[in-house]
Amino acid sequence: MIRAQAVIDRGALAHNLARVRALAPGSRVYAAVKADGYGHGAVTVACALDQADGFAVSSLDEALQLRWAGIDKPIAMLSQQLDEFVCNQAGEHGFELVLFHPSQLAALEHYVGPALKAWVKIDSGMHRLGFAPNDVDEVEARLAKLERLEVVGWLTHLACADEPSRPETQSQLDVFARTTADRSGLRSIANSAGVLAWPAAHADVVRPGIMLYGSSPMCDRDAASYDLRPAMHLSAPLIARNRIAAGETVGYGATWRTPDAMDIGVIGIGYGDGYPRHAPSGTPVLIDGVQVPLVGRVSMDMITVDLRGAPNAKVGDRATLWGNGLDVDEVARHADTIAYELFCRLTPRVRFEVV
Template sequence: MARNLIADVDLSAIRHNYCLARAQAAHAHAVAIIKADAYGHGAVRVARALETEADAFGVAAIEEALELREGGITRPILLLEGFFEAEELELICQHQLWTAMHSLEQLALLERFLQQRTDVSGLHVWLKIDSGMHRLGVHPDDVQSALERLQALTAVESVVAMSHFACADEPQRPDTLRQLQQIDRSLSGMNIARSLCNSAGVMHWPQAHHQWLRPGIMLYGASPFAEPQPVAAQLKPGMTLSTEIIAIREVPAGDAVGYGASWIAEVPTRIATLAVGYADGYSRHAPSGTPVWLNGRRAALAGRVSMDMATVDLSLHPEARVGDRVELWGANIPVNEVADYCGTIPYTLLSGLTRRVKRRYTSE
C-alpha cells in the first residue's frame, strides 16, 4: 500500500489570498509569484487556478517559465532573475516572456541581440534597482542612463522599474523607508511604472504599492511577519500536510525514543510513529514539543525527526489508533507556528517538500 503522506492544496484558498493581495491596492496590478514550484504547491496547477485572476506570474528562471508554457499557461510570465545568455533571449521572444534586468551586462547583451534581430518587438523589461539590499540590481547612479538606453530600443514595448525590500517584514526598522527614499532619488523626474512590494510590502507598506505588486508567500496562506498582523489574519492556508500513524508502542518510564536518545519518557508513555521525515521535507530541526493535530486536538513530537519517520507522544490521546490521520501543518496547525519551533521561516518548509509527498488538489 502506498505511503499515505499527502499535501492537500486548496486552490480556492490561494485564489482568495491573491484577491486579498489585490484588495490592498485596488489601483494596482499584481504578479502572482509561483517560483519554486509555487512554494511547493505545484506551479502549473496553481497557475491554472489563478489564470483568470492573475495579471501575470513570476518565476525565478526560464526553466520554470517554460514549464508553465508547456502546461498551457498563456498569461504573461516574468523572469525575476532575467536572462543570462543570448539563447535565453531567443526563448523569451518565442514564448513572449517578460524579463527582469538587473545588470548593465544584461543590458549590453540585449542591445547586441537586438542589433542582430531587427524583427523582434513587444519586449517587456523590468529594470531592477539595487536600493539597498545589495543582492541584485543596477547601481542607483546608473539607473537613469540604463532606462534611457532601454527606452531607446524600439523592440522594447514597456519598462517597469522594480526593487526588492530587505526588511519589509520588520516594520519597526528604518530600512524600508531608506530604500523608498533611494528609489525616489534614482527615478527622480522619470515617469515610469514601479514594482516594489513583496508580500510584506503589500500587507504593510501602502506608500510603496505603486503600479505593480508581487505577492508571494501570502498567496499560500503564510505570513511574512513574526507578529500578528491584520491582513495576515485574513489569509487562508493553501496547504494541509498530513500523514498517518503507522505504529504505536508502549515505552517504559526511563526509556528513550529516537536517534540520539534525546527524548526520555518520564512515565510509561504511548508513542505513535508517523510516516513522515526530513526526506519528505518535514524539518529535522523540529524539536520535541512541536505540535501536530490528531483527532481534533493537539499532540506533540517526542524525539528526533528521522529521514522517513517521526514520533509523537500519545499521553493525551488514549483513543489514537494505527491509521489515524495526523495534520503536520494546515488549518489547525499554522505553518508559521511549525516554522517557529524549527527556528526557520514558512518559506523553507513549504518549498522544501520533496516529490515523495503526494499533492492532492481541491478547487472549492
C-alpha cells in the same frame, strides 16, 4: 493507505489573491509562482490564480513550464541571466525580462530577435540585485538605443518590510522614489510584507508570494489575523502506538527520555519526505483534534510524538503536520526556519492532491 500527502486547496489560493486585491485595490498583481509555486505546483497555482494580472518566476525554465501549460498572461523572469537563447525565447513567448546587471545590457545590445519587454531593477538598499541609483541614467540611455526593447517599468525589492518598526523600508521607498522620478513606465515594489504593512509600496504592480499560500510574512502577526487561508494541508498516518516504560529513550541518539510510562506515536513521515530533520522535540503535530509534541529525532521515514494528550488517537488516523488546524508558521518557528523552506523542501515521495 496513503502515506505522506499534501492537499493543495485552489479555493484557498483564490481567496488569498482576493485578499491581496482588497489590500491593494489600485494595483495590478503579479503572483509569485517561482520554485514550483513555493512547492505547491506552479501550474496548479497559476491556474487557481487565473484572476492575477501576471506571474513572477525566477528563470526561463519556470516561465516555459507555465507557457507550455497554456498560461498566457505576462510572466516576468526575476533573476534570469541573458544570452541569445534566453532573449529569443523571451521574445517568442512574450516573457518580461528583469534587468539588474550590466552584463544583461551587453547581451541586449547584440540581440537581433523578436521584440522584448523588460523591467529595470534598482538596488534601493537590499544590495542583492539591481542597478545602483547613480547608474540608472546611464542604464536608461543605453536601453533607449535598443529598437527591439520596450521598458515596461521600474522595480525594487524590500529587505525588511516584515518588520514595520525598522527604518530601512522607508529609506528604500525614498531612494526608489527619487531614482524613478520623472521616468516613464510602471513601478513595482511590494512583496507580501509590502502588501500587508506598507501601503506606500503598493505602486502600480504588487508581487505577492508567501501570502498567496496562506502564510504570514510578518514577524508579529499570524496568517489568520490577515484572513489568509492555508493552501497546503500536509498529513501522514499514525502507523504505530506503543506503550513505553518510564525512563526509556526514544529514537536515534537517545536524545529524549520518557518521563512516565506513556504512549508514543509513530507517524509515517520524515526527512525523506521533506519534513525538517532539525525540528526539535516540542514541535507541534495535530492528531485527533489536539496538538501533541514531537519527541526525539526526526528519522528518514518516521517521526515520534507524545500521545498523552491524545488518548483516543488510533493507528490509521491521519496527523496534520501543517495546514488546516495547525499554522505552518508555528511549525516553522519551532524548527527555526520559515514557511517558505518547509513548503519548498517537500520531496517527490509526498503524494499531491489538488482540490
